[in-house]
Amino acid sequence: MNEMSTTMPEKQLRTGAEYKASLKDGRKVWLDGELLGDVFEAPHLAAGIDTLAEMFDDQFTEEHAEATTYYEPKVGKIVTRSWQAPMSPEELVARRKMIEYTSKKTAGTYGRPPDLGPSIAMGLWAFLPTFKSRKSAFDDCQPDFAENIERYMEHGRLNNITCAESLTGPQNDRSQPLAQAASLLRVKKATKDGVYISGAKSVGSIAAQTNELFFTNLAYEGTPPESCIWGSVPMATEGLMLVSRECLSNPGADPFDHPLNHKGEEADQLCIFDNVFVPKERIFNLGDPELVTMYGKTCNWAHWHILTRLMVKAELFVGTAQLVLDVLGTGKIGPVQQLVADLIQYAQTLRAFVLAAEAQAKPTENGVMAPDIPLLTAGRMYSIQHYPTVIHTLQELCGQGLVMRFGRKAFLSPDIGHHLQELLPGHGVSGMEKERVMNFIWDLTTSSHAGRVALFENVNAGAAPMLRTRLFNEYDRSEHVKLARKLAGV
Numbered sequence: 001m002n003e004m005s006t007t008m009p010e011k012q013l014r015t016g017a018e019y020k021a022s023l024k025d026g027r028k029v030w031l032d033g034e035l036l037g038d039v040f041e042a043p044h045l046a047a048g049i050d051t052l053a054e055m056f057d058d059q060f061t062e063e064h065a066e067a068t069t070y071y072e073p074k075v076g077k078i079v080t081r082s083w084q085a086p087m088s089p090e091e092l093v094a095r096r097k098m099i100e101y102t103s104k105k106t107a108g109t110y111g112r113p114p115d116l117g118p119s120i121a122m123g124l125w126a127f128l129p130t131f132k133s134r135k136s137a138f139d140d141c142q143p144d145f146a147e148n149i150e151r152y153m154e155h156g157r158l159n160n161i162t163c164a165e166s167l168t169g170p171q172n173d174r175s176q177p178l179a180q181a182a183s184l185l186r187v188k189k190a191t192k193d194g195v196y197i198s199g200a201k202s203v204g205s206i207a208a209q210t211n212e213l214f215f216t217n218l219a220y221e222g223t224p225p226e227s228c229i230w231g232s233v234p235m236a237t238e239g240l241m242l243v244s245r246e247c248l249s250n251p252g253a254d255p256f257d258h259p260l261n262h263k264g265e266e267a268d269q270l271c272i273f274d275n276v277f278v279p280k281e282r283i284f285n286l287g288d289p290e291l292v293t294m295y296g297k298t299c300n301w302a303h304w305h306i307l308t309r310l311m312v313k314a315e316l317f318v319g320t321a322q323l324v325l326d327v328l329g330t331g332k333i334g335p336v337q338q339l340v341a342d343l344i345q346y347a348q349t350l351r352a353f354v355l356a357a358e359a360q361a362k363p364t365e366n367g368v369m370a371p372d373i374p375l376l377t378a379g380r381m382y383s384i385q386h387y388p389t390v391i392h393t394l395q396e397l398c399g400q401g402l403v404m405r406f407g408r409k410a411f412l413s414p415d416i417g418h419h420l421q422e423l424l425p426g427h428g429v430s431g432m433e434k435e436r437v438m439n440f441i442w443d444l445t446t447s448s449h450a451g452r453v454a455l456f457e458n459v460n461a462g463a464a465p466m467l468r469t470r471l472f473n474e475y476d477r478s479e480h481v482k483l484a485r486k487l488a489g490v
């Protein structure tokens with residue numbers, strides 16, 4: 001007789017507390033010129049870590065288990081979805097649900113949540129046969145790239161680790177060839193056990209708040225073999241120095257005053273490599289210029305993540321706009337309705353790009369479903385070109401309320417509180433309720449932290465000029481040219 005098993009597979013997942021404990025590893029993080037004893041000493045980073053820890057705990061909840069975890073038959077356990085390679089259209093949609101979850105959790109303000117970094121490691125795995133066919137250019141160090149990628153995916157999946165990705169080099173004199181920059185990461189010494197590298201990566205968003213750094217150099221003209229490297233190291237590796245930018249959120253603030261920014265932030269770090277040892281097992285390319293040019297293909301899922309997050313955020317903007325209309329009573333004014341329609345158009349367009357890129361997905365050489373790149377690139381261009389207008393529209397809907405905010409203490413003050421309550425009520429809501437909506441929109445669109453997020457959206461995986469270049473180079477227009485020729489008679 002066939003009996004259905006009622007035993008649930010074992011979960012191999014980390015809790016928020018375990019994730020937090022894993023960051024106390026002796027990593028070297030500087031903030032405001034000071035070396036932190038540990039990353040929790042910086043309130044902005046610590047509050048951001050609390051937000052990330054919630055995501056780990058959510059894996060154990062009925063509400064979020066489906067989005068954040070999956071059953072991995074290879075190990076017979078439930079593991080994090082962050083490290084899942086989508087092998088079918090259904091798995092691609094399931095992974096998108098995780099992106100939607102992490103985006104909602106942070107109001108789209110974390111561009112590098114726990115499912116982003118692994119998507120690039122997975123991008124390498126998607127082209128495993130290519131990596132398998134390549135050899136190290138260094139006789140002294142001969143890693144097996146494909147075996148290492150495979151092992152790294154397993155390590156990430158089974159240990160539920162987080163990683164930052166840093167591909168861009170630091171900003172310096174751009175009139176000089178990028179491949180000759182002194183800051184360019186390069187191998188200084190190769191040994192049979194691994195390589196020693198020096199140089200820097202920038203910007204490493206969220207690096208100080210994650211377990212590992214996944215890095216490479218972008219393909220610049222004339223990049224020397226010693227700078228053609230993909231690799232990964234734990235954050236506490238000797239010689240790795242993380243220099244954090246100025247922090248911008250409001251940790252410890254009253255959640256009424258800063259509904260979003262009291263939760264800290266994803267900070268960005270300059271990652272300095274001072275003779276860092278990368279073990280042979282953590283090297284995914286060494287000296288092969290062809291593999292470095294695979295940025296576009298391997299980062300495809302990261303770019304899909306970015307567009308999906310922007311889609312979720314655009315839908316949040318629509319919801320937030322409606323809240324403004326509700327609390328101000330402006331919903332019956334025709335021109336106001338039109339502004340909201342503009343926001344809806346933006347959100348619907350992004351959704352259309354995401355769904356279309358998924359619908360056109362094709363398997364890579366290793367069978368991973370890859371969303372359509374030109375559709376993603378066009379969608380990303382559209383999203384960043386319209387982002388400033390969308391923010392401006394949301395601000396405009398708020399009028400003075402976005403600036404004339406007084407905070408909980410003022411509303412509760414025995415001297416002025418009753419005046420504020422009397423003078424500032426909204427449409428069927430108290431002055432305090434109205435202000436809470438405005439405080440949220442301030443954090444989301446106008447605060448210093450929102451400024452960083454807006455800059456991030458504009459450039460984080462290539463600014464618009466670079467996306468234009470990609471579209472021009474990668475979009476197959478041969479059929480359109482044929483039609484144009486035929487109709488024009490040329």
Ligand SMILES: Cc1cc2nc3c(=O)[nH]c(=O)nc-3n(C[C@H](O)[C@H](O)[C@H](O)COP(=O)(O)OP(=O)(O)OC[C@H]3O[C@@H](n4cnc5c(N)ncnc54)[C@H](O)[C@@H]3O)c2cc1C
Nearest residue numbers: 165166167168171203204205456459460461462463465466
């Ligand atoms: C907040 C933030 C977070 C980031 N996080 C990450 C991260 O986690 N990982 C990561 O790898 N990178 C990250 N980046 C870096 C991002 O990818 C780069 O900023 C982006 O690729 C642009 O490179 P750049 O800043 O070096 O611009 P620069 O090379 O200094 O150029 C400045 C500007 O000149 C123009 N320009 C320069 N060269 C060209 C060209 N060839 N074609 C067309 N226009 C050009 C562009 O408008 C460009 O923005 C982040 C950036 C920011 C601001």
